[in-house]
Amino acid sequence: MKVQINDPNLKNYWLEKYRPQSLDEIVLDENTKMKMKEYIDMKDIPHLLFYGLPGTGKTTISYILINALSDIDNSLIINGSDNRGIDTVRNIINPFLECSSMDDTKRIAFIDEIDGLTPDAQMSLKKIFEDTGRIGSRIIATCNDIHKIQPAIQSRFEIYYFKPLDDNEILKRCKYILDTENIQYTENDVLSIISKFKPDMRDVIKNMNKLIINRRLVYDITKMNIAKEETILQIILQMFDNRFNKNNQDQNFYRIMITKIHEIIGTDPERINYMYIFNRIVIDETIAYSVKIIINKYMINDQKAMIKSANFMAGIYNVIFYPNNI
Numbered sequence: 001m002k003v004q005i006n007d008p009n010l011k012n013y014w015l016e017k018y019r020p021q022s023l024d025e026i027v028l029d030e031n032t033k034m035k036m037k038e039y040i041d042m043k044d045i046p047h048l049l050f051y052g053l054p055g056t057g058k059t060t061i062s063y064i065l066i067n068a069l070s071d072i073d074n075s076l077i078i079n080g081s082d083n084r085g086i087d088t089v090r091n092i093i094n095p096f097l098e099c100s101s102m103d104d105t106k107r108i109a110f111i112d113e114i115d116g117l118t119p120d121a122q123m124s125l126k127k128i129f130e131d132t133g134r135i136g137s138r139i140i141a142t143c144n145d146i147h148k149i150q151p152a153i154q155s156r157f158e159i160y161y162f163k164p165l166d167d168n169e170i171l172k173r174c175k176y177i178l179d180t181e182n183i184q185y186t187e188n189d190v191l192s193i194i195s196k197f198k199p200d201m202r203d204v205i206k207n208m209n210k211l212i213i214n215r216r217l218v219y220d221i222t223k224m225n226i227a228k229e230e231t232i233l234q235i236i237l238q239m240f241d242n243r244f245n246k247n248n249q250d251q252n253f254y255r256i257m258i259t260k261i262h263e264i265i266g267t268d269p270e271r272i273n274y275m276y277i278f279n280r281i282v283i284d285e286t287i288a289y290s291v292k293i294i295i296n297k298y299m300i301n302d303q304k305a306m307i308k309s310a311n312f313m314a315g316i317y318n319v320i321f322y323p324n325n326i
C-alpha cells in the first residue's frame with residue numbers, strides 16, 4: 001500500500017465502479033448504439049475505430065463489445081500510449097491475430113489509444129488486416145486524434161465519432177450514481193461540477209467522487225477545515241501499511257504514531273471531523289475489507305458516541321492491536 005500524501009483523489013473509485021457494463025447503460029448517440037447492438041446480435045464486428053474527446057465512452061464501449069463477442073483467452077488488450085513501437089505490433093499484436101480461435105468466439109485485439117503508436121508501428125498493422133477476415137480476428141481501436149492515424153490504416157476500419165455528451169445526459173448519469181450511493185446533494189452543486197469539467201465524463205465523475213464527505217456532496221471543499229483530519233489520516237495510513245503490508249511488529253512504532261495523533265487532536269478533540277477520516281479510510285481501495293469492517297463498526301458508533309474522539313481512537317486501537325476481534 002502506498003501512502004498518498006495530499007491526494008484526495010481516492011484512486012477514482014467510482015470511475016471503475018460506474019463504468020457502464022452494457023449497451024443499455026452507456027450514453028451513446030442512437031445510430032451508433034443501434035449499430036453496436038446489431039453487431040452484438042450478429043456476433044460479429046468489422047474492424048472498429050472509435051475516436052473523440054477523452055471521457056466520451058470509447059474504452060467503455062470497446063470493453064462491452066469484447067465481453068459480448070470474445071473472452072479472456074481470445075482477447076488482447078494493448079495500450080498504444082504505453083507500447084508505442086513497431087515491436088509491439090510485430091511481436092505481440094500480429095502473432096495474436098494470426099491464430100484462429102477454436103470455436104466461433106471472435107479473437108479481438110483491442111488497441112486502446114492507437115494514436116500513441118508510431119507511424120511505423122501503425123503501418124506494420126496493414127498486412128494483418130488483409131488476412132484477419134478469413135481467420136475471424138478483429139481489431140478494435142480508439143483514439144483521441146484521428147489525424148494521427150495513417151490514412152492507409154484508417155481506411156481499413158469502420159470509424160465512429162464519439163461526440164461529447166451533453167450536460168443533461170451527464171447530469172442524469174451523475175444523479176444516478178449519487179442516488180445509488182445514497183449521497184445527499186443539490187442539483188446546483190452537481191451542475192457546477194459538470195460545468196467545470198465537462199464534457200469529459202471521466203473528469204466529472206472523478207471530481208465528484210473526490211468531493212464526497214460524510215455521504216454529502218460538498219462542492220466548496222475550501223469551506224471545510226480539514227487540514228488536521230488530513231494529517232491524521234496520513235498517519236493512520238502509515239500505521240496500517242506497517243501493520244498489514246510490512247508486518248511491522250514493533251509496538252513502540254505504533255505508540256509513537258498514536259502519540260502524534262493525540263498531539264494533532266490537541267486540546268479541543270471534539271472539533272475534529274472523525275467521520276471524514278473514517279470515510280476516507282473505507283473508500284480507500286488499498287485498505288483491506290477486514291479493516292473496513294472494523295472501522296465501519298466505529299462509524300456507526302460515532303453517531304451516538306458522547307465523546308467522539310474516544311470512539312475514534314478505540315477504532316484505531318482495534319485495527320492496530322486487535323484486528324481479529326471483529
Ligand SMILES: Nc1ncnc2c1ncn2[C@@H]1O[C@H](COP(=O)(O)OP(=O)(O)O)[C@@H](O)[C@H]1O
Nearest residue numbers: 018019026027054055056057058059060201202
Ligand atoms: N458515454 C458514456 N456513458 C456513460 N458513462 C460514460 C460515458 N463516457 C464516459 N463515461 C464514464 O467515464 C469513464 C471513462 O470513460 P472511457 O470509456 O474510459 O472514456 P474514453 O472515451 O476516454 O475512453 C467511464 O468509466 C464512465 O464512468
Ligand SMILES: [Mg+2]
Nearest residue numbers: 058059112142
Ligand atoms: Mg480511453
